[in-house]
Amino acid sequence: MSLDLSLEEWNFQVVILVQALVGAISENFRMVALCYNEPDWILSFYLEKYVDEDLEEIEDIVCQYTAYQDATLKCKHEVIIGAQGLPAFSDVGRVVYRRRE
Known part of the structure; x- marks a missing residue:
């Protein structure tokens, strides 16, 4: 995760991902995380089962x-x-969604 990004840049990306997630999360979603590994933003989706x-x-x-x-x-x-x-919070960048387990 890059330390070169401002809090404003991080917050913008988190808000945009949250907006994209509205209405999309099913009970199969365990966690959604956002990470920055220069030059890429990486969206990680953790699912319990393979569901098309x-x-x-x-x-x-x-x-x-x-x-x-x-x-x-x-x-x-x-x-x-x-x-x-699931990985620890500190290992995945920003956790945007995590269900209770």
Whole structure:
């Protein structure tokens, strides 16, 4: 995670991701995190099970998230599926959503 980013830059990206998540989270979502690994913003989605509908929803979330950005934003996403322990907050950048487990 880059320390070169301002709090304003981080907060902007978090707000945009939260807006993209509205109405998209199902009970299968365990956690959604945002990390910056220069030059990319990385969206991490943790799902309990492989569900096609949720994977399609993630594609929509990423599309909506990038639509709010300027053309220079570099963004990647990853999907982690399983019931293994979730990483610690400090290991994933900013946790935007985490269900109670």
